[in-house]
Amino acid sequence: VQRNRRRKRMLLDIVNRFRESAMALPDATVTLNEEGDIVWWNDMARRLFGLKSPQDLGQRIDNLLRHPSFTRYFQEGDFQQAVEIPSPVHPQITISVRVIRYGNKELLLVGQDVTRLHRLEQTRQDFVANVSHELKTPLTVVSGYVETLQDSEIGQDPRWRRSLEQMAQQTERMTAIVDDLLYLTKLETKAVPLRKSAVNIGELLYSVRAEAEVLKKPELAQFKFVVKADEETWLLGDEAELRSALSNLVVNAIRYSPKGGEIELSWYRDGNVGKLSVTDQGIGIPEADIPRLTERFYRVDNSRSRQSGGTGLGLSIVKHVLVHHDATLEVRSVVGRGSSFTCIFPGDRLQVAANEIPAVKDRYR
Numbered sequence: 365v366q367r368n369r370r371r372k373r374m375l376l377d378i379v380n381r382f383r384e385s386a387m388a389l390p391d392a393t394v395t396l397n398e399e400g401d402i403v404w405w406n407d408m409a410r411r412l413f414g415l416k417s418p419q420d421l422g423q424r425i426d427n428l429l430r431h432p433s434f435t436r437y438f439q440e441g442d443f444q445q446a447v448e449i450p451s452p453v454h455p456q457i458t459i460s461v462r463v464i465r466y467g468n469k470e471l472l473l474v475g476q477d478v479t480r481l482h483r484l485e486q487t488r489q490d491f492v493a494n495v496s497h498e499l500k501t502p503l504t505v506v507s508g509y510v511e512t513l514q515d516s517e518i519g520q521d522p523r524w525r526r527s528l529e530q531m532a533q534q535t536e537r538m539t540a541i542v543d544d545l546l547y548l549t550k551l552e553t554k555a556v557p558l559r560k561s562a563v564n565i566g567e568l569l570y571s572v573r574a575e576a577e578v579l580k581k582p583e584l585a586q587f588k589f590v591v592k593a594d595e596e597t598w599l600l601g602d603e604a605e606l607r608s609a610l611s612n613l614v615v616n617a618i619r620y621s622p623k624g625g626e627i628e629l630s631w632y633r634d635g636n637v638g639k640l641s642v643t644d645q646g647i648g649i650p651e652a653d654i655p656r657l658t659e660r661f662y663r664v665d666n667s668r669s670r671q672s673g674g675t676g677l678g679l680s681i682v683k684h685v686l687v688h689h690d691a692t693l694e695v696r697s698v699v700g701r702g703s704s705f706t707c708i709f710p711g712d713r714l715q716v717a718a719n720e721i722p723a724v725k726d727r728y729r
């Protein structure tokens with residue numbers, strides 16, 4: 365009996381020590397049973413989530429954390445990622461919440477105060493937006509004067525012509541960068557979920573191709589644009605954003621195919637998803653660079669891309685637009701052979717074209 369008693373005391377001790385250490389964890393920790401009822405929480409959870417003993421014991425967690433993002437996260441049950449919500453008791457605090465399954469179908473909910481990170485991110489966004497905005501006016505003035513000089517007598521002087529040309533080129537590039545940065549900021553700050561209207565992607569493909577052809581740059585003559593579109597399938601989304609993403613992909617296809625060749629734009633339903641892809645026969649991308657392409661200012665080959673007049677922001681824009689549409693980007697490429705960029709949209713955004721429409725193909729011929 366005595367040995368048993370001693371064993372019991374020892375076990376109790378261990379349990380208490382575990383509780384104490386869990387209690388002292390700097391992250392909010394809540395244990396839930398299979399149904400999502402609250403079983404236990406630590407001190408930080410009391411502070412961040414405002415849990416009160418004993419009335420919250422046994423309550424369902426989604427009755428207490430009522431933010432729509434959390435409700436959706438909890439109901440969907442895919443806990444791979446965390447979700448960010450404001451604290452229900454201190455709205456100025458942002459908490460990153462993650463649920464982890466453990467033991468016998470129990471759930472562990474961990475919440476981390478990410479207010480500082482969140483603020484930093486906000487400051488970064490504001491900073492980029494302000495700088496870009498402030499640069500716009502001086503750039504307009506400079507490029508205006510450069511143009512005037514080019515048209516004047518000085519511009520005809522062979523000593524000046526080359527310099528003025530370069531000044532014009534560089535101000536044009538800076539303007540493009542500033543415009544792209546401003547557009548990215550707009551995409552970042554735009555509240556998702558975005559307005560959903562059915563976009564006729566087939567039509568979009570033909571019109572982007574028409575735009576590319578209208579550019580009529582001599583070097584475009586080497587390209588053959590092929591469109592393959594399923595015009596019956598439309599996509600719920602924001603047409604302006606989708607057009608900008610598609611144009612960026614097409615411009616890249618042209619830019620990184622020095623020898624010309626075929627550029628294929630296609631849109632089709634593949635099982636449960638919609639695939640929009642742009643395929644070129646250009647220089648291709650080394651395997652190792654592919655995961656980093658959508659980072660801002662990331663370039664596979666710095667000198668070549670700069671020469672090509674890119675801003676380094678095109679694919680970041682594409683990625684943002686895709687995030688807004690719950691879509692992902694798949695890049696396949698073989699160096700020297702070409703690349704294929706495919707945007708994959710979830711099935712719930714696809715719609716069968718509502719009424720008979722004249723084939724878009726014909727309107728763009």
Ligand code: ADP
Pocket residue numbers: 612616617619620644646647648649657658662663664665669670673674675676677678679680703
């Ligand atoms: P950039 O304005 O420099 O083109 P992007 O964000 O659009 O910036 O693209 C990032 C980098 O990815 C480019 O600098 C280029 O090296 C590479 N890249 C993008 N599209 C293609 C393509 N179709 N073929 C080969 N390389 C590409």
